[in-house]
Structures are given as structure tokens and as C-alpha cells.
Amino acid sequence: xxxxxxxxxxxxxxxxxxxxxxxxxxxxxxxxxxxxxxxxxxxxxxxxxxxxxxxxxxxxxxxxxxxxxxxxxxxxxxxxxxxxxxxxxxxxxxxxxxxxxxxxxxxxxxxxxxxxxxxxxxxxxxxxxxxxxxxxxxxxxxxxxxxxxxxxxxxxxxxxxxxxxxxxxxxxxxxxxxxxxxxxxxxxxxxxxxxxxxxxxxxxxxxxxxxxxxxxxxxxxxxxxxxxxxxxxxxxxxxxxxxxxxxxxxxxxxxxxxxxxxxxxxxxxxxxxxxxxxxxxxxxxxxxxxxxxxxxxxxxxxxxxxxxxxxxxxxxxxxxxxxxxxxxxxxxxxxxxxxxxxxxxxxxxxxxxxxxxxxxxxxxxxxxxxxxxxxxxxxxxxxxxxxxxxxxxxxxxxxxxxxxxxxxxxxxxxxxxxxxxxxxxxxxxxxxxxxxxxxxxxxxxxxxxxxxxxxxxxxxxxxxxxxxxxxxxxxxxxxxxxxxxxxxxxxxxxxxxxxxxxxxxxxxxxxxxxxxxxxxxxxxxxxxxxxxxxxxxxxxxxxxxxxxxxxxxxxxxxxxxxxxxxxxxxxxxxxxxxxxxxxxxxxxxxxxxxxxxxxxxxxxxxxxxxxxxxxxxxxxxxxxxxxxxxxxxxxxxxxxxxxxxxxxxxxxxxxxxxxxxxxxxxxxxxxxxxxxxxxxxxxxxxxxxxxxxxxxxxxxxxxxxxxxxxxxxxxxxxxxxxxxxxxxxx
DNA sequence: GTGACTATCGTTTTT
DNA sequence: CGATAGTCAC
Numbered sequence: 001x002x003x004x005x006x007x008x009x010x011x012x013x014x015x016x017x018x019x020x021x022x023x024x025x026x027x028x029x030x031x032x033x034x035x036x037x038x039x040x041x042x043x044x045x046x047x048x049x050x051x052x053x054x055x056x057x058x059x060x061x062x063x064x065x066x067x068x069x070x071x072x073x074x075x076x077x078x079x080x081x082x083x084x085x086x087x088x089x090x091x092x093x094x095x096x097x098x099x100x101x102x103x104x105x106x107x108x109x110x111x112x113x114x115x116x117x118x119x120x121x122x123x124x125x126x127x128x129x130x131x132x133x134x135x136x137x138x139x140x141x142x143x144x145x146x147x148x149x150x151x152x153x154x155x156x157x158x159x160x161x162x163x164x165x166x167x168x169x170x171x172x173x174x175x176x177x178x179x180x181x182x183x184x185x186x187x188x189x190x191x192x193x194x195x196x197x198x199x200x201x202x203x204x205x206x207x208x209x210x211x212x213x214x215x216x217x218x219x220x221x222x223x224x225x226x227x228x229x230x231x232x233x234x235x236x237x238x239x240x241x242x243x244x245x246x247x248x249x250x251x252x253x254x255x256x257x258x259x260x261x262x263x264x265x266x267x268x269x270x271x272x273x274x275x276x277x278x279x280x281x282x283x284x285x286x287x288x289x290x291x292x293x294x295x296x297x298x299x300x301x302x303x304x305x306x307x308x309x310x311x312x313x314x315x316x317x318x319x320x321x322x323x324x325x326x327x328x329x330x331x332x333x334x335x336x337x338x339x340x341x342x343x344x345x346x347x348x349x350x351x352x353x354x355x356x357x358x359x360x361x362x363x364x365x366x367x368x369x370x371x372x373x374x375x376x377x378x379x380x381x382x383x384x385x386x387x388x389x390x391x392x393x394x395x396x397x398x399x400x401x402x403x404x405x406x407x408x409x410x411x412x413x414x415x416x417x418x419x420x421x422x423x424x425x426x427x428x429x430x431x432x433x434x435x436x437x438x439x440x441x442x443x444x445x446x447x448x449x450x451x452x453x454x455x456x457x458x459x460x461x462x463x464x465x466x467x468x469x470x471x472x473x474x475x476x477x478x479x480x481x482x483x484x485x486x487x488x489x490x491x492x493x494x495x496x497x498x499x500x501x502x503x504x505x506x507x508x509x510x511x512x513x514x515x516x517x518x519x520x521x522x523x524x525x526x527x528x529x530x531x532x533x534x535x536x537x538x539x540x541x542x543x544x545x546x547x548x549x550x551x552x553x554x555x556x557x558x559x560x561x562x563x564x565x566x567x568x569x570x571x572x573x574x575x576x577x578x579x580x581x582x583x584x585x586x587x588x589x590x591x592x593x594x595x596x597x598x599x600x601x602x603x604x605x606x607x608x609x610x611x612x613x614x615x616x617x618x619x620x621x622x623x624x625x626x627x628x629x630x631x632x633x634x635x636x637x638x639x640x641x642x643x644x645x646x647x648x649x650x651x652x653x654x655x656x657x658x659x660x661x662x663x664x665x666x667x668x669x670x671x672x673x674x675x676x677x678x679x680x681x682x683x684x685x686x687x688x689x690x691x692x693x694x695x696x697x698x699x700x701x702x703x704x705x706x707x708x709x710x711x712x713x714x715x716x717x718x719x720x721x722x723x724x725x726x727x728x729x730x
Numbered sequence: 731g732t733g734a735c736t737a738t739c740g741t742t743t744t745t
Numbered sequence: 746c747g748a749t750a751g752t753c754a755c
Contacts, residue, residue, distance in 0.1 A: 066745075067744045067745080068744085068745085070744085093744080093745065095744095095745045120743085139738095194745050198745095226744080229744075259742085259743075259744075261741080261742065261743075262742090262744080360741075360742075361741055362741085363740090363741090383743095417731090420731090422731070422732095423731090424732080425731080426731085427731090457731095540745090541745060542745090559742065559743090560742080561741095561744085562743095564744085565744095583742075585741060585742095586741080586742090
């Protein structure tokens with residue numbers, strides 16, 4: 001037992017609720033952790049406390065996060081606190097924990113421990129194949145739509161059979177068919193998709209009492225981070241694992257639940273106290289990050305949502321500056337202004353790494369991208385294509401995958417003709433069909449005699465499989481993964497083909513592959529009993545590559561989703577317009593509450609200074625003219641006294657780079673007079689008032705005296721007859 | 731089987 | 746506008 005002093009040290013500097021959460025013993029606990037309230041600190045200190053006081057042994061701890069990064073950070077911080085390595089602790093993502101369980105018990109579900117993990121691109125590819133097999137028109141029934149339906153079903157614990165029982169439309173009938181086909185295909189290929197990791201783990205625990213007993217006895221202490229983002233399967237999984245000891249501590253913030261579109265169910269956190277009536281509830285409301293003004297803005301914003309768990313963030317960091325709100329003429333003016341502001345701040349001595357710009361959609365980064373480049377401001381864009389999703393990386397991984405999982409038709413299809421070997425679509429289909437007919441693996445089919453194959457194709461496949469067989473022999477030696485990967489890249493001709501291209505892009509791909517080899521080498525060093533299949537599964541679950549770099553003096557650009565969990569002294573949120581943010585689709589689907597939570601997440605990232613900008617006009621897709629916009633309703637939800645806006649902003653006059661003045665607004669409203677309208681009266685950009693629909697803006701004029709108006713609170717346009725509609729200019 | 735051309739369609743996306 | 750998927754002709 002360690003000295004009491006060490007334990008005291010763990011509790012030092014914690015506020016009373018934090019201390020309460022850290023020292024809570026047996027029994028369920030809900031930690032409502034407001035933004036910036038020291039949540040990670042509480043979890044890590046709690047784990048360390050449990051270990052230090054001897055209540056827990058490392059092997060009894062299961063700490064679940066959503067990202068690998070969060071898991072790595074958590075383990076690191078715990079190890080720092082307890083002063084030793086704690087390999088036996090399960091500190092990992094839901095998916096990684098499931099993968100580990102499934103590997104150990106794969107046979108119980110009809111898989112081998114070498115099963116492949118499919119990402120969403122693989123998923124879609126297979127869906128398309130299933131659709132094609134049944135002869136459905138993949139334009140009418142897009143793989144994308146199938147994927148989202150099936151994924152949603154899996155995440156809400158609805159199996160293919162159950163789905164089939166509840167179909168209510170022809171579309172759903174097709175989904176049901178494809179769902180069943182797709183699952184069958186996965187099983188045949190010895191593969192699971194991301195959603196299956198959870199779903200199959202639940203099946204494993206439900207069907208095998210002994211397995212459930214073993215794990216639920218092992219994990220005496222379970223902690224879950226970002227609980228507001230858990231979905232139904234994850235909920236069930238936790239239930240199965242914690243039924244024995246009931247020491248489930250969840251940490252989350254209902255106000256930051258922003259992954260509903262990924263089937264996260266906010267009810268999990270809202271109803272935790274109903275699920276566990278004896279739950280100990282701790283609220284962390286003291287914020288250590290932002291000024292009181294920023295917190296007040298966030299509190300005010302979120303108070304527009306119903307059914308939030310009551311919470312009030314406060315800080316002793318002081319009032320700080322007002323939230324800045326700026327109107328710009330268009331997105332270019334917006335980008336120019338933000339760029340100029342950043343330059344000004346940097347001149348004043350602010351480090352670029354202290355500045356972040358958030359937007360709703362990735363596409364919005366483009367204009368800013370250009371402007372910052374032109375101005376010579378160093379920046380990084382977070383998001384975009386991920387390392388492990390790059391074609392060349394996926395190809396390389398597919399080679400390795402096929403070596404360990406000869407049933408993986410997706411991997412085979414991917415690599416057979418990459419690099420080009422003269423194996424086309426038709427030959428591939430023949431091989432796959434043959435494997436299917438004979439009930440053998442693709443590997444076996446490709447090695448054997450495939451009926452109906454033309455001689456050139458047969459030779460090409462023969463040579464390919466010779467290479468693969470040679471590589472397989474190497475793989476079976478269980479040497480370092482890096483060496484095997486290197487051999488794969490050389491002997492498959494992949495590198496040669498890239499070199500032959502002699503382009504900059506190809507050079508970049510070679511570099512990416514080198515990076516992959518390094519990653520493999522890293523694995524070889526770190527893994528205790530490394531194996532190729534473990535490396536592959538680990539890699540499949542590790543998607544984030546473009547890790548945030550903190551120390552390079554770069555301004556950070558990212559979506560608000562990506563901003564969760566981060567903080568920056570200076571934050572800009574751009575595109576604060578209805579239709580952009582809240583996004584038009586969210587408005588249509590009346591998903592405003594989640595959208596508002598996203599705004600809340602954005603706002604609460606700011607430590608010192610928050611600036612919100614919106615553009616008077618914004619370009620749609622086509623090069624066609626920019627369309628007038630309405631400023632975001634979220635801006636109206638901010639109390640005037642928290643912002644630096646003296647009064648309501650004029651909507652009649654675009655005022656590039658500057659706030660419109662009161663007098664301009666007054667002039668604008670004095671402009672109209674007529675009672676009956678003449679279509680001539682309106683022009684695009686006019687602000688109008690409709691007797692029933694309220695305020696809007698003219699977005700288009702059409703022949704026949706039709707004015708197209710977008711009203712506040714609606715994501716779409718309405719066509720109105722100018723002379724009869726009860727509208728007038730404001 | 732491969733390259734070039736054209737139609738289509740646009741959120742967010744921890745794993 | 747621009748990425749990407751799908752079609753068509755060699």
C-alpha cells in the first residue's frame with residue numbers, strides 16, 4: 001500500500017466535485033462534465049486513485065474512449081500519476097476493446113482470429129456488389145443510402161432479421177434484402193465492418209455466458225468518456241460488461257452531443273439516472289478555460305434547447321472581452337477579414353498556434369485556404385483525406401490482408417490489378433463467381449482453374465498468385481511486419497509502377513508507403529507478441545493520421561466537429577448564416593438542437609477571444625452568382641450585452657469588413673411604402689416581411705411577377721406571387 | 731482491358 | 746466549381 005502522502009497528492013488541486021468524483025468508490029456514477037471543467041483530469045486521477053488505494057488492480061480497469069488519441073493520452077497521464085507502466089489496464093476505444101475480445105473468441109461466431117475489419121469505404125463497395133448481384137439500379141438505390149440505413153440499424157441493435165420484420169416501404173424491403181446479403185457476404189469473407197465490431201461483441205457476450213462471466217468479473221471498474229456520444233449497441237455492451245460489479249462511471253456532457261447522425265443516442269446520458277437510480281451524480285461546472293463572457297454566451301445559446309440537464313458553467317478567470325460579431329459582404333470578404341485579423345494578432349505577439357478558425361463544412365476552408373496562402377500565414381487544415389484511407393496505403397494493407405485472410409474478396413479485388421497486370425473486371429468477376437460456386441476461398445479459386453478465363457488473363461492471374469504464394473511463405477515465418485511489407489511492395493511491382501510514373505504525385509505516394517513501413521517498424525518494436533493479423537486489425541482501427549500539430553506556429557483550420565475536446569485562446573467561427581450554420585439539412589430535418597450543441601461546442605473552445613462572422617451573400621455550388629443569406633439564428637440567441645454589437649445589424653446594406661450602422665438600417669426601412677406590390681419593386685437581396693412567415697430575404701426573381709424568398713427559420717426557398725403575397729420590403 | 735469523356739451531385743464522420 | 750462515378754469507344 002503506497003504512502004498516504006501519494007494519495008493526498010492525487011487529490012491536490014482538485015475542486016470539491018472533482019474530488020468527489022475521484023474518490024467515489026463502488027456503485028454507478030454519472031459525472032456531468034461541462035466544457036473545460038477538467039474532465040480528463042478527473043478520469044485519470046480517479047484511475048490513479050483506485051490503483052493507489054489498492055481498490056483496483058490494473059487488470060480490473062476498463063477505460064473506454066472514442067478516439068485512439070484520447071486513449072493514448074489517458075494511459076499516458078495515468079502512468080505518469082502512478083509512476084509505472086500499466087499494460088494490464090484496458091484503456092482503449094470501444095472498437096479496440098471489441099476487436100480484442102473478438103479476436104480471442106472469433107471461432108464462437110464463425111470467424112477466424114484473422115478476420116478483416118472493413119472501413120466505411122470497403123463497406124460501401126461491398127454494398128454496391130450486393131446491389132449489383134440482385135440487379136438493382138445503384139442510382140435509384142445508392143450504396144450510400146444502403147450503408148447509412150444498415151449502419152443505423154446495426155448501431156441500434158437491429159439485426160437483418162429484425163429489420164426484415166419491420167419493413168414499411170418498398171425501399172426498406174430492399175434494404176432488408178441487402179442487409180441480409182451483406183451480412184452473409186461479410187461472414188463468407190471472414191470480415192466485419194466497424195459497426196459489427198460492437199454488434200458482434202454484444203452477440204458474443206449475450207450468447208456465451210462463460211465469456212460474459214469472464215469479462216464482467218474481470219472488469220471491476222469501468223469508465224466511459226464522452227458518454228453522450230454512445231449509441232445503443234455501446235450501451236448494451238456496457239450493460240453486459242458491468243452487470244456483475246455495477247461499477248460503471250460515465251463522464252459526459254449532454255450539451256456536447258453532436259454525433260446523432262452516427263446514431264449516438266443522447267438519451268443514454270439523459271436517462272442514466274433512471275437506469276441506475278442509485279447512481280452517484282457529480283456535476284463539474286467550474287470551467288478552467290474560458291472567460292465568463294464566453295461562458296455566458298454558451299450558456300445562453302444552449303438554454304434554447306429543451307431538456308438539457310441543468311448546468312451552469314462559471315469561471316473565476318474574469319469577464320474578458322465581448323464576443324465579436326462581424327458582418328461581411330461575402331465569403332471572400334470574410335476570409336480576407338479573418339486573415340487580416342490573424343495577421344494583426346500575430347503582429348501583436350500572439351502565436352499562430354493559439355488561433356483557430358472553425359467552420360461547419362470542410363468546403364468552407366477553401367476560400368480561407370487561398371487567402372491565408374496568399375497572405376503568407378502558416379496554417380494547417382485538420383480533416384481532409386486520412387492517411388489510412390489513401391489509395392496506395394489501402395492497397396498495401398490489402399496485400400497484407402489477403403495474405404492472412406484468403407477469403408477476403410474485397411482485398412483480392414483491390415490488389416489483383418494494382419499495379420496493372422491485365423486482370424480486368426471480367427476476369428475478377430469470374431474468379432469471384434467460381435469461388436462462390438465451389439464454396440472455396442478466393443485465394444484457392446485464383447490458384448486453380450477458373451472456367452471461362454481467357455489465356456492472357458489466366459497467365460496474369462497465375463503470375464500474380466505465384467507472387468502472392470511466395471509472399472505468403474514469407475509471412476508464415478512470422479518475421480517483422482515491416483520487412484514483410486517491404487517485400488510486398490517490391491515483389492508485387494507496386495513500387496516499380498509508381499517510380500515509372502515519374503510524377504510528383506507518385507513520389508508522394510512512395511513517401512506515404514515509406515511512412516507506412518515506418519509505422520509497421522514501430523509496431524514491431526512496441527508489440528510484445530506482434531503478429532501480422534494483429535497489426536492489421538490495429539491499423540484498421542487507427543484512422544487518424546493527420547494529427548494535430550501543436551508546436552509549429554500554425555493557425556488551425558477545422559470543422560466544429562473536429563474541434564471537440566480542444567481549446568484555443570483565439571477562436572473564429574465563420575459562416576454564421578442560416579443554411580450554412582445551422583446547416584440547411586439540419587433545418588429541414590428539424591435537427592436544430594444538435595446543431596445548437598455544435599455551436600455550443602465551438603463557442604466553448606475559445607479561451608480568451610471569440611469572433612463570429614457571417615457573410616451577406618454566399619456562393620452556392622455553381623460559379624453562378626452568390627445568393628443572399630440570413631444571418632444565423634444562433635447569433636440572435638446571444639444576449640446583446642455579451643457581444644460588441646451596438647444594435648441590430650442592417651440587412652439592407654452589405655458592409656464589407658465593418659458593422660453596419662444604425663442609420664443605414666433606418667434608411668433601409670424607410671425605403672418601402674406600397675401596400676400592393678409590383679414585382680418590379682423587389683430586387684434580389686431585399687429584406688422582406690411576410691404577414692405569416694415573418695422576415696425573409698429575396699433570393700431570386702422569376703418571370704410572371706414571382707419573387708423567391710428565403711424566410712428565417714426555413715432552410716429552403718419559397719416562390720411567392722409578388723402582387724398577392726402579403727409581403728413588403730423591410 | 732484501358733483510357734478519355736461526360737453526367738451527377740453535393741453535411742458533419744471519433745471507429 | 747470540382748471530385749467522382751459511370752459510360753463509351755478504342
